[in-house]
Amino acid sequence: MAMHRRNFLLALGALAATGASVRAREEIAATAGELTQLTQPGNGDNRATYMPDGRSLLFVSSRSGRSQIWRMDPSGDVALVRESNANDYGRVAPSPDGSRLCFSSDRDGENAIYVLDLTSGATSRISDPAYWSFGPAWSSRDLIAYFSKKGGNRINTWTARPDGSAAKQITDRPGESRQPWWSPDGGTLALSADNGTGAFQIWLSAADGANARAITREGNWQQPFWSPDGRHIAVSAKLDRSAFRILVMDAEGGDIREIAQPENADNVHPAWSPDGRGLVFTSGEGKSGALWRFAFAT
Numbered sequence: 001m002a003m004h005r006r007n008f009l010l011a012l013g014a015l016a017a018t019g020a021s022v023r024a025r026e027e028i029a030a031t032a033g034e035l036t037q038l039t040q041p042g043n044g045d046n047r048a049t050y051m052p053d054g055r056s057l058l059f060v061s062s063r064s065g066r067s068q069i070w071r072m073d074p075s076g077d078v079a080l081v082r083e084s085n086a087n088d089y090g091r092v093a094p095s096p097d098g099s100r101l102c103f104s105s106d107r108d109g110e111n112a113i114y115v116l117d118l119t120s121g122a123t124s125r126i127s128d129p130a131y132w133s134f135g136p137a138w139s140s141r142d143l144i145a146y147f148s149k150k151g152g153n154r155i156n157t158w159t160a161r162p163d164g165s166a167a168k169q170i171t172d173r174p175g176e177s178r179q180p181w182w183s184p185d186g187g188t189l190a191l192s193a194d195n196g197t198g199a200f201q202i203w204l205s206a207a208d209g210a211n212a213r214a215i216t217r218e219g220n221w222q223q224p225f226w227s228p229d230g231r232h233i234a235v236s237a238k239l240d241r242s243a244f245r246i247l248v249m250d251a252e253g254g255d256i257r258e259i260a261q262p263e264n265a266d267n268v269h270p271a272w273s274p275d276g277r278g279l280v281f282t283s284g285e286g287k288s289g290a291l292w293r294f295a296f297a298t
Contacts, residue, residue, distance in 0.1 A: 028239075028258045031248060032297035035260040038072065038280070039291045045070075046282045046289045047090030047269045052098045054274040059291060060090035069103060072291075082121060091269065093138040100162065102126075102136040102144055113146045115162050126164035133158070135179055141186035143207060145170075147178040157191055159207065170209030176200075183226050183251075190224035190233055202235060202253065215253030220244075226251075227272050234270035234279055246270045246281050246294075259294045267292075 039045045043063035050057055057072040064080065067087040072078045086107035093102040101116045113127040113136050127133040131150035138144050145159045151169040155176040160167040170189075171177035174196030180189045187207060192200040193214075202221045205212040220238040227233070231251055236244045244266040249256045261267045262283045270281040278295040 028247070028256050031257040031259050033260060033278075034295045034297070036293045036295070037290060038076065038293055039078075041284055041288045041290045044287045044289050045291050047092070048072075048280040048282070048291050049091050049093065049271045050273050050280070051094055052096060052274060057280060057291070058090070058092040058094065058101070060088065060092065062287070069101070081118075082116065089134065091135060091137070091271075093136045093144070095138050095162070096140050096142070102138050102162070104134045104136065104146070113144070113160075115144075124164065126160050126162065127158070127167070137181045138162075139182040139186035139207070140184060141207070143182075143186065145180040145182065145189055145191075147176075147180065147191075153177070154196075157189070157209070168208070170205070170207075171212075177203075179223050181225050184228055184230045190226060192222045192224065202233065204251075215249075215251075223269050225271050228274055228276045234272060236266075236268040236270060236281075244268050246279065248279075261292065261294065 043061045045059055045061045048057050048059035059070055060067055061070050067089055069081040069088050069092055070078050071081050086105050088103055088105045099118055103114055104111050105114050108129050110129055111132045112125050112129050113133050114123050114125050116123045128150055131148050133146050133148035136144050136146040143159050144162060147155050147157050149155060155178050156169050157171040157177045157180050158169050175194040177191055177193040180191040189205050191203055193203050194200045199220050200222050201214045201216045202224050203212050203214050221235050223236045225234045232248055233251055234248050237247050238244045246259050246261050246267045247256055265283050266285055267281055267283045270279045272279055278293055280291060280293045282289050283292050284290055
C-alpha cells in the first residue's frame with residue numbers, strides 16, 4: 001500500500017505537464033448523433049447500465065415508492081428485476097455472462113455491496129457490513145470493484161471476488177477515491193479521485209491499484225465509463241459551466257468531445273452500450289432525474 005501511495009504522489013507531480021486541461025465549452029468539438037429521451041422526470045430514474053447482450057437496460061428508480069432495480073426492454077417497457085423491502089441502489093453491474101447482478105443496498109442496515117443470482121434469486125453480501133459501500137463494477141476477469149468508507153480517508157476503492165473473498169483496499173489517498181469502472185480487458189481501473197481538494201480528476205491504475213496516474217487536470221471530472229473497445233472513456237465533467245456535461249475522451253484523456261444532451265441540467269452517469277454505438281445517461285437530480293440515450297452517427 002505504501003508503494004501504491006508513492007506512485008500516486010509521483011503521478012500527482014506530473015499533472016502540470018500531462019492530462020486534459022480545462023477548456024472553454026466552445027473549444028470542445030461536438031459529436032454527431034441523435035438524442036432520445038427514454039423516461040420522464042418524476043420517478044428519480046438514474047444510473048442506467050446495459051445488460052451484456054445489449055438488449056435491455058438496468059436502472060434504479062423510486063417509482064414504486066423506494067429505490068429499486070428495474071429493467072427496460074427494447075420496446076421501452078419497464079419491470080422490477082426483483083422487489084425487495086429495502087432501498088437498492090445503482091449502478092447495477094451485471095456479471096460478464098449476465099447471470100448475476102451486483103448492486104448496493106441498505107437491506108442489512110448500513111449500505112453494502114450485494115450479488116444477486118438472477119436464476120435462483122439468492123442474494124449474498126460481499127462487503128463489510130460495518131462500513132458504507134457503494135458503486136460496484138464487475139470486470140471481465142470476475143473481480144468486483146466498489147468504493148467504501150472503510151480503510152481511512154473519506155472514501156477508498158476496494159476490490160473483491162463475487163463471493164466476497166480476497167477483499168483488498170487498492171487506494172489510500174486523502175479525500176475520496178470513488179466511482180471505479182473496469183476497462184474491457186479487466187486489467188485497468190478508471191476512477192475519480194479528489195486528493196482531498198473536492199475537485200475530482202480521472203485516474204487510471206492497474207487492478208491492484210499500482211501505477212496510478214491522472215489523465216485529467218483542473219475542472220471536475222467524475223463517473224468514468226470505458227467504451228467496449230477500450231479506446232475511449234465517457235465522463236461527467238464540470239468545466240466552465242455550473243452544470244455537469246457528458247464528455248467523451250480517448251483513453252489517455254485527449255480528443256475531448258461533447259455529445260448532444262439537455263441544457264441547464266446536470267447530466268451524469270454515462271454508460272456505453274455493449275456495441276459501442278451509443279451512451280445512456282441521467283439528466284437531472286433526485287425526483288427530476290430521467291434517462292436519455294445518445295446514438296453516435298454512423
